Amino acid sequence: MPEPRRADVSAAGGSTSGKHASESGLDLKPSGRVHVPSSxxxxxxxxxxxxxxxxxxxxxxxxxxxxFYGEKEAVRKVTLDIGRRQVLAAIGPSGCGKSTFLRCLNRMNDTIPGARVTGTVTLDGQDIYEKRRDVAQLRARIGMVFQKPNPFPKSIYENVAYGPRIHRLTRSRADLDELVCTSLQRAGLWNEVKDRLHTLATGMSGGQQQRLCIARTLAVQPEVILMDEPCSALDPIATAHIEDLIDDLRASLAIVIVTHSMQQAARVSQRTAYFHMGRLIEVGDTDDVFTNPQHRLTEDYITGRFG
Amino acid sequence: MDGQWHGLNGSRLQSMVEGHTARSFDGALSSLHVHVIEIGGLVLDQVREASRAYTEWDAQCAEGVIEREPAVNAYDARLGEEQLTLIARRQPVASDLKAVIAMSRAVAELERIGDHARNLARHLLSIRTAGTHPAAG
Incomplete structure (x- = not known):
């Protein structure tokens, strides 16, 4: 979305609301047949x-x-808590900042040149952007699953064992075997792969690969898992497997899921956060957001009235 | 369609069913809306005719109400189908879902009111053959 100029906003919003609107930094001009609420x-x-x-x-x-990506403010002053043992879904139109926000939570934005994060993010009360913070250690506590399954071109076993090995989480081969087994079980994959643990992971189906990526994350025993559109590349059955898994995992950890599918957000999450042009517009219990959204923008988005 | 009844909340209903990015969704919701108004008009006529049959002691009028009752039921059935299809295909949420559910409940009530109108008409026919107009008595 283009940055609105003051003149544009004033022209659209009228003299009384122009100032307020330009402060909000939103392009409020109705364009085409896109529905823009008058208020x-x-x-x-x-x-x-x-x-x-x-x-x-x-x-x-x-x-x-x-x-900020250079001069551009991709996410603006988001204040939000993420609860333990619950799923928070982040929804909003493309470019609304939901993925960027997600990537703040495990300092993935560090890897993007020109990206700058302000404000504070604390994990269990500790500032994750502290200067001396060991980012590798941090990311072990915060797992991440991406849109496209990305298993290493190694065996199924090696994929899951990789994290525990580099973080030295197990003392013996037997320990490691057990950790691989429990991780695959928690990811709901064990029964499908127990007889072929040493075959190449890249030969699995997309849905299995995605669950393997979740198992790989679980093996380092994270407190939180961040999921960036984990089901976009999967068919409805594989999606249902992942959603079922998310529901099981919620018993032991927190999950933040970015999704383009509002139905998915409604199905899997306990809380829903709606982002629009870099702002957090509304956050609340999923039950309320999908029945009684408080903000007009949320209502218009979830009912399919703009985008 | 009854003008007054439609005018009551017309513009608000209009804004409730329009503005979707997928315009065919607007179409499906508006069509549902129109059919609800139609069944409403039909039921209103039935109630008017049934009370007129009573006040005017008019057997022909009562028979007309009874004859038209299946049309009300047919509307109800058709609207039920239409609502199911819309929910299955569009998965409405928030205000859209509320609108569909509200229309569904309204239609159920309208159908029931239609039944009462028919019962009134039947009752008139039975007391008319049995005796005289209570008001005339």
């Missing part, structure tokens, strides 16, 4: 979001988190 200028929070961004005893606490 948008007034409704859009300049700071913060509607709903409840906070939880008791959060695993992650984000306060005023902004991400």
């Amino acid at each position: 948008l200028e007034e409704a859009l929070p300049t700071e913060g979001s509607v709903g409840n961004a906070f939880v008791d005893d959060p695993v992650f606490s984000c306060r005023d988190v902004s991400v």
Whole structure:
């Protein structure tokens, strides 16, 4: 989306709301047949979001988190808690900043030249952007699963054993065998692969590969798993397997899932966060967001009224 | 279709069914909306005719109500199908889902009101053969 110019916004919003709207940094001009609610200028929070961004005893606490790619502010002042043993779904149109926000949580944005993060992100009360923070150690606590399954071109066993080996989590071969086995079991893959642990992982189906990637993440015993559209490349059956798995994993860890599928967000999450043009617009219980969205932008997005 | 009844909340209903990126969704919701208004108009006529049959002691009018009752039921069945299809194909959420559910409940009530209108008409025919108009008595 292009950055709005003050003149554009003032022209669209009228003299009374122009100032407010330009502060909000949103392009509010109705274009084509895209539905833009008339009360948008007034409704859009300049700071913060509607709903409840906070939880008791959060695993992650984000306060005023902004991400800049060079001059461009991709995420603007997001304040959000992520609870333990629950699934938070991040939804919103393409380019709304939901993936960028997700990548703040395990410092993946560090790898992007020109990316800069401001605000604070704490994991169990510790600032993850602290200067002396060991990022490799941090990422062991925060697993990540990507859109496209990315197993190493090694055996199924080696894929799962890789993390525990480099982080020296096991003391013996027997320990490692057991960890590989439990990780594959937790990922719901054991019965399908127990007889071919030493065959190439790249020969598995897409859905199996994705569950293998989850098993590989589980093997280093993370506290949180970040999922960036984990089912976009999968068929409905494989998707149902992953969603079922997400529901099981919720018993022991927190999951943040970015998804383009609102139905998926509605099915798997306990809390839903709606992002729009880099802002967190609304966050709340999934039950409420999909029945009684408080913000007009959320309502319009989930009912398919713009995008 | 009854003008007054439609005018009551017309513009609000309009905004409820329009504005989707997929315009065929607008179409499906509007069509549902129109059919609800049609069954509403039909039922309103039935109630008016049934009460007119009573006040005017008019057997022909009562028979007309009874004859038209299957049309109300047919509308109800057709709307049920239409709602199921819309939910299955579009998976409406939030205000759209509420609109579909509200229409579904309204139609169930309208169908029931239609039944009562027919019962009134039947009752008129039975007391008319049995005796005289209560008001005339």
